[in-house]
Structures are given as C-alpha cells and as structure tokens.
Amino acid sequence: MLLGVLLIIAFGTSFFTMHFADAQTYPTKSKFGYANDVVEQAFNAVLDAEKAGANVTDLLAQLNDAAGILAQAENIYRTGDYNTAVAQADSVLNASNSIGNQAQALQLATQAQKDETVNLSIIISAASVIVVIIASFLAWRFFKRSYYKRALQMKPEVVSDES
Amino acid sequence: MNLKEYRVVFAATALVLILLGASPLLNAFLSFPNKATPFSELYVLGQNRIMSEYPVEVTNDTDYRVILGIGNHMHESSYYSVDVKFRNQTQSSPDSSNSTPSSLPPLYEYRAFVGDEQSWETTLVFKLQNITYEGNSTLVGNLSINGQTFTVNTPAAWSSQAGDSYYQLFFELWLYNATSNRFEYNDRAVWIWLNFVP
Numbered sequence: 001m002l003l004g005v006l007l008i009i010a011f012g013t014s015f016f017t018m019h020f021a022d023a024q025t026y027p028t029k030s031k032f033g034y035a036n037d038v039v040e041q042a043f044n045a046v047l048d049a050e051k052a053g054a055n056v057t058d059l060l061a062q063l064n065d066a067a068g069i070l071a072q073a074e075n076i077y078r079t080g081d082y083n084t085a086v087a088q089a090d091s092v093l094n095a096s097n098s099i100g101n102q103a104q105a106l107q108l109a110t111q112a113q114k115d116e117t118v119n120l121s122i123i124i125s126a127a128s129v130i131v132v133i134i135a136s137f138l139a140w141r142f143f144k145r146s147y148y149k150r151a152l153q154m155k156p157e158v159v160s161d162e163s
Numbered sequence: 164m165n166l167k168e169y170r171v172v173f174a175a176t177a178l179v180l181i182l183l184g185a186s187p188l189l190n191a192f193l194s195f196p197n198k199a200t201p202f203s204e205l206y207v208l209g210q211n212r213i214m215s216e217y218p219v220e221v222t223n224d225t226d227y228r229v230i231l232g233i234g235n236h237m238h239e240s241s242y243y244s245v246d247v248k249f250r251n252q253t254q255s256s257p258d259s260s261n262s263t264p265s266s267l268p269p270l271y272e273y274r275a276f277v278g279d280e281q282s283w284e285t286t287l288v289f290k291l292q293n294i295t296y297e298g299n300s301t302l303v304g305n306l307s308i309n310g311q312t313f314t315v316n317t318p319a320a321w322s323s324q325a326g327d328s329y330y331q332l333f334f335e336l337w338l339y340n341a342t343s344n345r346f347e348y349n350d351r352a353v354w355i356w357l358n359f360v361p
Contacts, residue, residue, distance in 0.1 A: 043276065044240050044341055050240055060240055064283075067242070067274035075271050121187040128184025136177035140164055143173070147166060150211045 015131040032074065038096040039066055045103035059103055064096045144148040182226060197238050202236030205336040205351040206301045210286070221357045223294045227331070229355065231334060232284040237278040243340035244346050247271040247287070249306050250331050251319040257335055257352035264335045268314070271308040289332065294359065301359055319359070330357040 043063060050056045073088035164172075182189075209216025210228040218227035235241050246269035250256060255266040265352070275283040293304025299321045306315045319330055333354035337346040 028284040040242075040339065040344060043339065044337050046276075047240060047341055056240060056277060060278050063242075065278060071244075071272045071274040075308075075311055078270065078313065116193045118188075122190045124183045125188035128187075132177060132180040132184050136180070137171065140170070140173050143169065144166070148168070 007120065027120070031086050032077070035070055035073070035096075036090045038093055038100070039063070039070055040097045042066070042100035042103065045100045045107070049103045049107035052110045052112055054106045056106070059106070060101055062095065062099050062102075066067045066092045102147050109132060164217070199236075199238075201237040203237060203256050203336060203338060203349055203351060204243065204282075205324065205334060205349075205353050206232045206234070207334060207353045208232070208354060212332070217245075217355050219356065219358050221291060221359055224290055224292050226288050226290050228286055230280055230284055231273070231287050233275055233277055233336065234280055235346060237338075238279055240276060240278045243273075243275045243277060243283075243349075244337040244339070245273040245275070246335045246337065247273070248333055248335065249303075249315050249317060251317050251352060252329055252331075254317075256331070257333070258353070262348065262350040264274060264352070266334070267334075270313045291330075291357070291359070303359075306332075312331070330359065331355070332357060332358045 003047055046056050047064060049059070070092045073085045073092070076088060077085035078084045169337075200205035207217075208214060208230040209218075210230065212230060221227060231245065233243050233245070235243075235321070246264070248265055248267045248269055250265065250267055253263040257265050259262065273285060275281045288309055290307045291303050291305070292307060295302045295304065300318045301321065302318045303315055317327065317330065317344050331354050333352055336349040339345070340347050
C-alpha cells in the first residue's frame with residue numbers, strides 16, 4: 001500500500017516536472033509547432049468534409065485567414081521579434097479549432113444528407129424496376145394474346161398459280 | 164416478324180427501361196475519377212500583371228512590386244507554402260533535374276489554402292537596402308519584404324561582361340501532404356533576376 005502511494009507520488013512528480021521543463025525550454029518553438037499542428041488538423045478535417053461532398057469554400061476562406069496570420073508570425077519570428085510572433089501564433093489557435101469543429105460538423109451533415117439521398121435512390125430505383133417488370137410482363141401477355149388472335153383470324157387465300 | 168423476334172424486342176426494351184429506372188441508384192454509387200494528371204502552378208508577374216514589367220534594374224531603397232500566384236489543379240483543395248529566398252550568382256538554387264529546393268533558408272513565407280481549380284494571388288513589395296561597394300563586388304545588407312526587414316549581407320561579383328551585379332529573388336512552392344502531415348517541395352520555382360547598377 002505504502003509502496004503504491006510512493007510510486008504514484010514519484011510518477012506524478014516526474015510527469016509535472018517533464019511538462020514544466022517542456023514549457024520552460026521550448027516556449028516559442030513549441031507554440032509554433034502546436035499552432036501548425038492545429039491548422040493542419042483543421043485542414044485535414046476540411047479535406048475529409050470535401051471528400052464527403054461538402055462545399056468547403058467558406059471554411060477554406062477562414063483557413064486562409066488563419067494561415068496568413070501564422071505565416072506572418074513565422075516571418076516576424078525571423079526578424080527576431082519573438083513576443084509579437086508568439087502572440088500572433090497564439091491568435092490562430094482558437095480560429096483553427098473552430099474551423100476544425102465546423103468541418104467535422106459539415107462532414108457529418110453532408111454524410112447524413114448523402115445517406116438520405118442513397119436511401120431515397122434505393123426506394124425510387126426499386127419501385128421503378130418493379131413497375132417496369134410488371135408493366136413489361138403485362139404488356140407482353142397482352143401483345144401475345146392479340147398476336148395469336150390476329151393469327152387465328154387470318155383466312156387462307158387461294159393464290160392462282162400462274163406458272 | 165415472328166413471335167420469337169417480338170419477344171427479343173420486348174426483352175431489350177424492358178432491359179433499357181429497367182436500367183433507366185435504376186439510374187438514380189447507379190448515379191449514387193458510380194463515380195468517374197478525374198484521370199488528368201494533378202499539378203500545381205506557381206507564377207510571378209509584374210505589377211500590372213505583365214511579364215515585361217518585372218523589376219530588373221533596381222536601385223537602393225526603392226519599393227518594387229510583383230504579383231505572386233498559385234493555381235491548384237490537384238483535384239482537391241490544397242495547402243501551399245511559398246518560400247521567398249534571395250541569392251547571388253553562386254549560391255544554391257532550386258534544382259529541377261533533382262527536384263530539390265535551394266539549401267538557403269527562407270527569408271519570408273506565404274501560406275495559402277486553395278480550392279480545386281482555383282487560384283490565389285498576392286502582391287509582394289520588396290526593396291534592397293544598405294547596398295555597399297567594395298572593389299569589384301556589391302554587398303546587399305538588407306532585403307525588405309512587405310515592410311519586414313531581413314538581414315541578408317549577400318555579396319555579388321561585378322560582371323565585366325554585363326557590367327552589372329546580379330541577384331535573384333526566387334520563390335519555391337511547397338505542398339502539404341495530408342498523409343505524411345508535412346510540407347513537401349513541389350518542384351516548382353520561379354524567380355526574377357535583379358540587376359543592380361551602381
């Protein structure tokens with residue numbers, strides 16, 4: 001029991017130390033990496049929505065705004081103004097997360113609409129095929145009957161042999 | 164026509180009608196992929212969208228404008244990055260035969276999301292600053308791009324043949340690969356030669 005408690009304390013301490021060290025050592029670079037990851041995840045979600053058949057024009061425009069700010073942050077970083085660069089990179093996070101969520105919602109909505117269309121297509125197609133088969137069968141029967149009737153009503157005619 | 168032949172006509176007509184009836188379902192499941200080779204464009208134009216208006220003869224501390232554009236024909240929306248780099252006649256340039264970018268670090272960067280069959284354009288304003296001469300060479304101290312100043316300290320030898328010193332402002336296109344989650348060089352680079360006359 002005591003050993004277990006000691007292990008939990010030791011593990012917990014090292015976990016918090018590790019995160020603290022990360023934040024202290026890579027405050028700027030990690031922010032850029034994180035901001036890039038968030039924008040890329042948002043784009044992946046938009047791409048999935050597009051593949052599902054959604055119109056993503058609005059989302060792409062929003063992503064363009066976020067990417068413009070992120071690129072600007074990287075450019076500012078290169079000039080040495082780290083604080084402004086980090087603030088700009090930070091400002092991209094919320095917008096990108098929101099775009100990612102919108103894209104996922106759009107993908108689900110498009111998929112649901114697509115499923116509904118497919119279900120409707122199945123019903124319409126099945127009904128059409130059944131109607132065509134029954135109509136063809138009835139039409140054939142009617143035609144066959146009238147064909148035989150016409151054949152039976154035919155009278156043999158004597159044709160003079162001129163040869 | 165005898166009855167057998169009529170039956171064939173009936174069966175064929177019924178089959179065509181069945182296919183027509185099933186067309187909504189076929190339409191939902193059948194897709195015809197675009198077989199054209201996907202590609203991306205990168206272009207640079209003079210400020211009035213005319214190639215002959217490229218800034219060629221440049222002077223110290225003067226603004227010059229070019230239009231930079233990307234065209235997406237990848238059959239899906241794409242995420243692009245354009246690296247802006249500056250070099251003299253001897254420094255590393257993009258190599259189209261090996262599909263490798265220049266080894267120089269980017270000075271400036273653009274990011275753009277472009278829909279399929281759409282294009283993206285921006286105006287780039289640049290100026291060369293702190294230009295000094297020493298013997299037969301020119302040294303460009305700073306390059307300002309869209310109001311941000313970067314230290315380049317790039318020398319260029321004076322060409323006795325041309326009577327000028329040449330620099331190149333060039334642009335490399337990188338495309339985000341959603342599978343590997345990273346930007347990859349797209350083997351597209353465009354440039355303008357800058358001729359600095361003392």
